[in-house]
Amino acid sequence: MYDVVISGAGPSGSQCAEVLTKAGFKVALIEKDTNWRKPCGGAVHSSVVDLYPQIKKLNIPKILGVVMYSADYHKLEFKGEGDEYSIIMDRLELDNIMRDAAVNAGAELFDKNISFDFLFKNQKKIGIKTKSPTGIKEYYGNLIIVADGMSSKLAIRSGVRPKWKITQLAIGKCAIIEGSNQLDEEFVYVYFKPYLGYGWIFPLGKKRFNIGVFTFGKDNLNYNIHEIYQEFLGNPNVNKYIPNSTYKTIWSSSYSFPAEGVLEKSLFADNLMLIGDAGGFVSPISGEGIQTAVISGKIAAETAIKALQEEDYSKTNLKTYKTNPEIKKIIRNFKLKYSMINFFYENNGKNLNKMLQLSEKDPVFREQVVNLFTYGEMPSKDFIQKIND
Numbered sequence: 001m002y003d004v005v006i007s008g009a010g011p012s013g014s015q016c017a018e019v020l021t022k023a024g025f026k027v028a029l030i031e032k033d034t035n036w037r038k039p040c041g042g043a044v045h046s047s048v049v050d051l052y053p054q055i056k057k058l059n060i061p062k063i064l065g066v067v068m069y070s071a072d073y074h075k076l077e078f079k080g081e082g083d084e085y086s087i088i089m090d091r092l093e094l095d096n097i098m099r100d101a102a103v104n105a106g107a108e109l110f111d112k113n114i115s116f117d118f119l120f121k122n123q124k125k126i127g128i129k130t131k132s133p134t135g136i137k138e139y140y141g142n143l144i145i146v147a148d149g150m151s152s153k154l155a156i157r158s159g160v161r162p163k164w165k166i167t168q169l170a171i172g173k174c175a176i177i178e179g180s181n182q183l184d185e186e187f188v189y190v191y192f193k194p195y196l197g198y199g200w201i202f203p204l205g206k207k208r209f210n211i212g213v214f215t216f217g218k219d220n221l222n223y224n225i226h227e228i229y230q231e232f233l234g235n236p237n238v239n240k241y242i243p244n245s246t247y248k249t250i251w252s253s254s255y256s257f258p259a260e261g262v263l264e265k266s267l268f269a270d271n272l273m274l275i276g277d278a279g280g281f282v283s284p285i286s287g288e289g290i291q292t293a294v295i296s297g298k299i300a301a302e303t304a305i306k307a308l309q310e311e312d313y314s315k316t317n318l319k320t321y322k323t324n325p326e327i328k329k330i331i332r333n334f335k336l337k338y339s340m341i342n343f344f345y346e347n348n349g350k351n352l353n354k355m356l357q358l359s360e361k362d363p364v365f366r367e368q369v370v371n372l373f374t375y376g377e378m379p380s381k382d383f384i385q386k387i388n389d
């Protein structure tokens with residue numbers, strides 16, 4: 001019997017387990033496969049680095065700037081000026097550092113366990129069932145936290161939300177490739193597309209890079225991810241940074257993430273909370289979700305600690321998960337980004353093309369574009385007028 005059973009030891013589940021065990025609670029952390037490399041760009045925000053001294057110790061170069069291309073290849077390059085930065089990591093390494101941190105704090109990690117259903121008593125969820133190499137296993141807990149990502153079976157079995165429709169997702173394909181290149185280690189390279197989506201090249205040290213593309217929303221139905229990935233690799237504006245003819249693909253894979261923001265109405269139920277991708281904690285348009293997965297894991301852990309102390313695991317008591325100011329801020333921010341999709345992508349990315357074209361000549365406009373991308377500042381009427389002129 002555990003205080004909390006967590007399904008999924010990705011960034012959200014591991015962070016949640018660590019906070020709970022550090023507070024003295026008994027946690028089972030269930031993981032399908034610790035050797036699985038989650039398909040991801042691996043851009044990790046500095047707030048996550050700050051939480052993990054194990055990551056800081058790796059001294060990975062800080063990403064301080066962005067080189068951005070519109071769909072018609074106008075270019076905008078800028079460096080951030082604040083304290084915030086990102087680093088690029090191989091997800092296999094990142095996830096195992098986070099898992100180890102949870103285990104070192106006292107969480108019990110059960111690898112090669114695939115959770116597939118709940119255990120019930122008097123219609124109450126009292127644990128989860130998994131398939132393991134040695135047969136079906138049962139893990140009992142006062143609280144269950146679903147952290148097993150966008151393909152979570154438990155999220156659907158719980159009844160709190162239905163399966164995502166394909167148009168509610170983003171579909172991505174990416175690779176880690178090795179070979180000398182012309183990338184500046186302090187920059188990420190982003191290519192907007194005429195369809196809903198973008199491509200990226202993220203440097204992983206001097207000799208490797210993570211490269212990928214994704215589509216989202218209705219354009220998942222109009223484009224084939226494997227075809228646009230091949231197209232991206234052959235694009236001359238991409239090739240100028242990776243000019244060699246021989247590169248070694250270390251790994252490549254495709255995967256999805258929820259693209260419409262946090263599922264406000266489906267985050268919790270009696271004895272149950274959804275965190276990370278399972279609850280929709282991925283930023284619309286950019287697809288960043290590691291930082292928000294970690295925040296949702298931390299806040300769910302704090303909510304669980306209070307519920308365990310009060311021995312009240314009811315939906316009413318777990319509501320403070322959703323009303324927490326950090327979660328409310330994420331929900332607000334994602335709604336804003338979601339509302340900007342039309343503005344960015346209407347008429348095959350016309351506004352984005354014009355934005356980057358104007359910022360090549362007009363320094364004041366350029367600053368507004370930078371503020372829009374770095375701080376999510378809403379464009380002024382004057383700004384929109386210039387684009388429409």
Ligand SMILES: Cc1cc2nc3c(=O)[nH]c(=O)nc-3n(C[C@H](O)[C@H](O)[C@H](O)COP(=O)(O)OP(=O)(O)OC[C@H]3O[C@@H](n4cnc5c(N)ncnc54)[C@H](O)[C@@H]3O)c2cc1C
Nearest residue numbers: 008010011012032041042043115148149172276277289290
């Ligand atoms: C192509 C792509 C590129 C991305 N790029 C970035 C980026 O550069 N930066 C960024 O911040 N975000 C990025 N994201 C989003 C980011 O990957 C996720 O938001 C983040 O990993 C969410 O963490 P999580 O812990 O909620 O879920 P996950 O990372 O998906 O972890 C879920 C865990 O649960 C395990 N699991 C799954 N099913 C079961 C089961 N049935 N039983 C037990 N365990 C199970 C999995 O093995 C995994 O370890 C990208 C996503 C995609 C698809």
